[in-house]
Amino acid sequence: MTTLRFDLRDPPPGAAVLRAEVRAFLAGHAPGWTPEVRARSWMGFDRDFSRAVGARGWIGMCWPKHYGGAERSFLERNIVLEEMLAAGAPVGAHWIGDRQSGPLILRLGTEAQREKFLPRIASGDFAFCIGLSEPDSGSDLASLRTRADRVDGGWKLNGRKIWTTFGHLCDWMIALVRTSPAPEGGSKHQGLSQVLVDLKAPGVTIRPIRDLVGEQGFNEITFDDVLLPEDALVGQEGAGWAQATSELAFERSGPDRYLSSHPLLEAGRDALREDAAAAPALGREVARLWTLRAMSTAVAGMLQDGADPVRQAALVKDLGNDFEQALPGAMRALMDTDAMPEEMRRMHAYLTQITPTFSLRGGTREIMRGIIARELGLR
Amino acid sequence: MDATIGAELADQVARALSGVADVATLRALEAGAFPDAAWSALDGLGLATALVPEAQGGAGLGLADVVPLLEALGHAGAPVPLAEGIGAAALLAAAGIAPPDGVLTFAAAGAPVPWGRHAAHVALVDGARVALHAAGSLRWTEAANIAREPRDTPAPAGVPIAEGTLPNVWGHDAARALTAVIRSAQIAGALQAALALAVEHARTRKQFGRPIGAFQAVQQQLAVFAAEASAASVAAAAAARAADARGLAEAAFEIGCAKVAGGEAAAKGAAVAHQVLAAMGITEEHALHHLTRRLWSWREEGGSERFWAARIGTIVQGAQGPLWGFLTSRDQEPAA
Ligand SMILES: Cc1cc2nc3c(=O)[nH]c(=O)nc-3n(C[C@H](O)[C@H](O)[C@H](O)COP(=O)(O)OP(=O)(O)OC[C@H]3O[C@@H](n4cnc5c(N)ncnc54)[C@H](O)[C@@H]3O)c2cc1C
Numbered sequence: 035m036t037t038l039r040f041d042l043r044d045p046p047p048g049a050a051v052l053r054a055e056v057r058a059f060l061a062g063h064a065p066g067w068t069p070e071v072r073a074r075s076w077m078g079f080d081r082d083f084s085r086a087v088g089a090r091g092w093i094g095m096c097w098p099k100h101y102g103g104a105e106r107s108f109l110e111r112n113i114v115l116e117e118m119l120a121a122g123a124p125v126g127a128h129w130i131g132d133r134q135s136g137p138l139i140l141r142l143g144t145e146a147q148r149e150k151f152l153p154r155i156a157s158g159d160f161a162f163c164i165g166l167s168e169p170d171s172g173s174d175l176a177s178l179r180t181r182a183d184r185v186d187g188g189w190k191l192n193g194r195k196i197w198t199t200f201g202h203l204c205d206w207m208i209a210l211v212r213t214s215p216a217p218e219g220g221s222k223h224q225g226l227s228q229v230l231v232d233l234k235a236p237g238v239t240i241r242p243i244r245d246l247v248g249e250q251g252f253n254e255i256t257f258d259d260v261l262l263p264e265d266a267l268v269g270q271e272g273a274g275w276a277q278a279t280s281e282l283a284f285e286r287s288g289p290d291r292y293l294s295s296h297p298l299l300e301a302g303r304d305a306l307r308e309d310a311a312a313a314p315a316l317g318r319e320v321a322r323l324w325t326l327r328a329m330s331t332a333v334a335g336m337l338q339d340g341a342d343p344v345r346q347a348a349l350v351k352d353l354g355n356d357f358e359q360a361l362p363g364a365m366r367a368l369m370d371t372d373a374m375p376e377e378m379r380r381m382h383a384y385l386t387q388i389t390p391t392f393s394l395r396g397g398t399r400e401i402m403r404g405i406i407a408r409e410l411g412l413r
Numbered sequence: 414m415d416a417t418i419g420a421e422l423a424d425q426v427a428r429a430l431s432g433v434a435d436v437a438t439l440r441a442l443e444a445g446a447f448p449d450a451a452w453s454a455l456d457g458l459g460l461a462t463a464l465v466p467e468a469q470g471g472a473g474l475g476l477a478d479v480v481p482l483l484e485a486l487g488h489a490g491a492p493v494p495l496a497e498g499i500g501a502a503a504l505l506a507a508a509g510i511a512p513p514d515g516v517l518t519f520a521a522a523g524a525p526v527p528w529g530r531h532a533a534h535v536a537l538v539d540g541a542r543v544a545l546h547a548a549g550s551l552r553w554t555e556a557a558n559i560a561r562e563p564r565d566t567p568a569p570a571g572v573p574i575a576e577g578t579l580p581n582v583w584g585h586d587a588a589r590a591l592t593a594v595i596r597s598a599q600i601a602g603a604l605q606a607a608l609a610l611a612v613e614h615a616r617t618r619k620q621f622g623r624p625i626g627a628f629q630a631v632q633q634q635l636a637v638f639a640a641e642a643s644a645a646s647v648a649a650a651a652a653a654r655a656a657d658a659r660g661l662a663e664a665a666f667e668i669g670c671a672k673v674a675g676g677e678a679a680a681k682g683a684a685v686a687h688q689v690l691a692a693m694g695i696t697e698e699h700a701l702h703h704l705t706r707r708l709w710s711w712r713e714e715g716g717s718e719r720f721w722a723a724r725i726g727t728i729v730q731g732a733q734g735p736l737w738g739f740l741t742s743r744d745q746e747p748a749a
Contacts, residue, residue: 037605038639040647041416042654045744053741120737296737303729303736313726314719320729321673321722324666324740325644328651349640403636410612410635412626 038346038409042328043335046109056117059090064121069380072122072297073388076129076290077251079203081158084127087118088158093128094136101140101148102156108338112331116289122297126200131155133288134281135162135208138228142269142277147230151206165195165209165231165255166278173401176222176275181212182229182262189213189229189267191237191260199395201253202240207231210274226274229266236260246387280342286396287333287347292326292354294392295361295385299323301378302365312368319357319364326354345409352402355393362386418474422460423481426495427488429454434492439703442492443561447531452493452516460495462512464503471506475657480598480650487602487711490703491562494518494528496595501536504587508543508577510536521588527714529565530555534574537567538588541581544573558710560703584662591661592715593672594653600675600711601646604682607704608642611635611689618693631689638685641678648674658745666728666743669721676718679708 063083071078087093095111097103118125136155139147154160171178180193195201195209207230214225233240237260245251269277299319306312329350336343362385371379393399407413433450442448463479465471483496494516501519502512515533520526522539529535532548551567558564579587612635615626625631652671655664683705687694694701712718732739 037608037646038643040643042647042650045746047747049744049746057738116741120735300736307730309730310727313730314723315726316729317669317722317724317726318673318718320725320736320740321670324670325648325651325674327740329644329647332647346643349643352636353640353644400633403633404629406636406639407632410632410639412612412615412632412635 038349040329040332040346041335043109043331045113046107049110049113052110052113053117055090056092056114057121059086060117060121060123063123067122067124069297069377070384071124073295073381073384074124074126075119075122075294075297076125077199077388078122078124079126079161079200080124081127081161083124084158084161086158087125087128088156091156093132093158094152094156095132097136097140097152097156102153109331109334112289112334116293116327119289119293120296120300127161127203128155128158129290130164130199130204131160131162133290134164134285135206137284138208138268138277138281144265146265147268151230160206161200161204163198163201163204163207163233165198165207165211167197168194169196169254173398175210176226178210178212178226180209180257182227182266183213185261188264189262191229191231191257191262194254194256196254197243197252198255199252201233201255202242202250204233207233207255208268210278213271213274223275225272226278227271228268228274228277229262230268231257231260231262231266235262246390247384279344282397283333283337283342283344283347285347286351286402287330287337287343289327289330291351291396292323292330292358295358295389296323298361298365298378298381298385301375301381302368305375305378306368309368315364315368319361322357326350326357330354345405348397348402348405351396352393352399352406355399355402359389359392362389415478418478419481422463422479423485425458426455426460426482426485429458430485430489430492434489436698436700436703438492439490439700440697443703448492455493455495461498461514461517462502462506463499465506465512469506469511471502476594476653477650477657480594480653483595483598484602484605484646484649487599487707488606490603490606490700490707491599494531496599497527500591500595501534504536504538504543504579504583504591505545505575505577507583508579510543510545510575510577513545519588519591521586521592524588525556525558525564525566528563529553529567530563535567537573538579540585541579541583541587543577543579545575546571546573558713560706560710562707562710580660582660582662584660584665586665587661589715590656590665590668593668593721594649594656594661594715596711596715597645597649597652597668597671597675600679600708601642601649603704603708603711604638604642604645604678607682607686607701607708608635608638610694610699610701610704611638611686614690614693625689634685634688638682641681645671645675645678654745655743666725669716669725672712672716672721673718673725676712679712683708 091104092114094103095106182189182191213227216222237258239256241254242250462471463474467473497518501517505512513534518532519536535546554566648671652667655667
């Protein structure tokens with residue numbers, strides 16, 4: 035058994051300046067955010083805000099300038115992400131494009147795909163969603179059944195995706211679909227491909243699903259003979275599984291896996307400033323936060339170095355989800371909800387209902403722990 | 414800090430201890446015998462002055478450089494007081510006192526002295542004052558922590574051999590803070606050792622016709638353990654870097670965070686390890702028995718989770734502006 039390595043990283047040069055720029059920018063927008071918006075974290079969708087972020091060069095920051103990027107480092111990007119989440123900014127409209135879809139297109143897309151999509155993701159104009167889960171395929175994702183069949187000039191898409199966050203608000207989906215049957219007796223991971231789906235295309239039906247807070251957070255999206263052009267394919271036909279799983283370290287290790295409840299901790303600290311008896315419990319949460327931040331930053335550094343810390347990412351996600359999920363309970367243990375200041379009470383109420391999702395989205399707790407167990411040599 | 418130095422030192426310690434520090438060594442130690450073989454194996458490496466500045470004849474390393482070494486010691490159950498000696502030498506040198514050879518230890522004045530009865534010299538730290546005593550000149554009351562490691566109390570001392578004052582950056586709680594860093598790193602090392610034992614057991618112990626590690630309930634517990642062990646290790650390393658950059662006093666926040674992370678990981682890891690090893694881990698013939706009692710002991714020393722959490726809480730309650738601003742203000746941006 036080898037212990038997972040986490041090499042600590044110093045902040046990149048210019049970190050403090052960049053942080054100050056982001057903070058000044060956020061201060062201009064923050065007055066418009068209700069407690070619910072801040073509690074929603076990266077599940078808050080606001081296109082105008084995303085366009086403003088894009089105008090500052092903070093979407094697709096690490097991409098080549100030619101594609102609308104800013105050629106900044108991964109650790110610099112990490113600073114922007116941290117600041118946005120810590121402030122509870124509604125980053126949802128560009129979060130997926132910046133975190134996953136854009137990097138995928140940059141890495142594996144054709145030149146035409148890069149030219150078409152990347153600048154518009156970076157400007158905040160194109161919002162992307164993730165089409166993985168299906169009614170019968172969740173953790174066992176490779177069992178998915180949505181299929182794209184070759185037709186003249188492209189593909190014909192049939193099937194159904196579910197739990198698609200912001201599907202009703204987004205422009206594009208990158209879907210993992212079956213493009214050829216799994217080989218007889220072979221692995222079901224073969225024959226899968228990633229395709230770009232225009233959500234306005236004929237044959238796409240989007241049905242809203244209300245979540246615990248009563249909002250239309252996600253959707254069921256049905257495809258009935260949706261025609262996709264030839265160039266809808268991203269990367270290699272049949273290599274979809276490997277492509278999708280190679281994004282996982284990016285998807286799972288970021289500050290969005292431990293800062294989802296952060297604005298509540300800020301409010302709690304403010305409300306409990308004078309309460310000496312609350313110091314140990316507050317300090318405990320802060321110690322945990324500090325540790326997670328060191329771990330997550332270490333993974334960002336490894337990604338910057340071109341390593342593939344997919345197992346470290348699973349580990350940080352699991353620890354981080356536990357932390358952000360338990361935070362409302364920790365605050366409630368310090369203060370009766372009716373004694374909380376209104377801002378805090380509203381964030382607490384919102385987060386109480388939304389925190390169960392933290393250890394589901396992006397792969398469940400049990401799946402993360404299974405990945406760690408495999409690393410330990412137990413599976 | 415150069416990561417390869419740390420790894421090399423850790424390697425040296427692990428190699429020196431192999432064969433001279435096993436369960437029998439720890440049992441003998443707990444029965445009162447000083448592990449001479451382990452001590453001579455390590456003493457020859459000249460690690461005791463690792464933190465002493467080069468100008469004073471030491472290696473001039475930082476705490477971050479020695480964290481891996483401290484982890485390696487913890488991995489072996491810290492059978493000898495090398496960590497205490499490294500800490501004491503650092504304190505003495507900072508106070509302008511040449512560290513003596515031989516078994517050396519330190520403690521805050523009034524606190525139990527680790528390994529006191531076995532030491533030749535003791536550095537007692539009272540606020541910023543450091544006093545070097547010959548151990549034989551003190552009257553000792555022997556006691557032990559729950560790992561049965563010697564934790565002895567000296568009677569109010571006679572005349573010290575030498576006295577000095579710590580520079581301001583060491584603060585007025587340097588012995589506790591330094592102990593906290595050392596124990597955090599040792600906890601991280603002991604957790605790795607306990608995790609390895611538990612994983613090995615899960616892979617080899619068979620029940621119901623298969624290795625118990627094939628049961629998902631066992632796998633998931635061990636995954637939690639592994640995550641906690643990683644957190645403890647990262648936190649110890651990060652605290653040491655903060656202490657190197659700003660001095661112990663100004664790194665109290667980070668040191669406290671590391672001690673909280675280590676203490677919580679110690680509790681969770683020990684619980685999982687005992688569950689997975691079941692009866693086997695309880696017997697004193699098994700290494701786990703010695704590791705978990707050290708985990709429970711070390712989390713108390715240099716300040717418990719509660720102690721440090723309270724201090725961290727007080728710091729953040731008093732911090733100006735957003736908590737997040739406070740946290741990030743502690744980042745160490747390298748000079749351009
Ligand atoms: C808020 C939210 C947003 C989401 N957004 C998206 C999105 O945008 N796009 C998208 O594609 N999906 C999205 N999802 C779906 C998410 O990826 C799935 O919920 C997740 O992968 C789990 O699948 P499932 O819900 O079908 O649960 P299942 O896989 O059916 O699991 C049910 C339970 O069984 C456990 N379980 C399953 N298999 C195992 C196993 N092998 N060992 C142990 N336990 C197991 C699980 O851990 C879980 O506790 C979102 C989910 C949420 C909650």
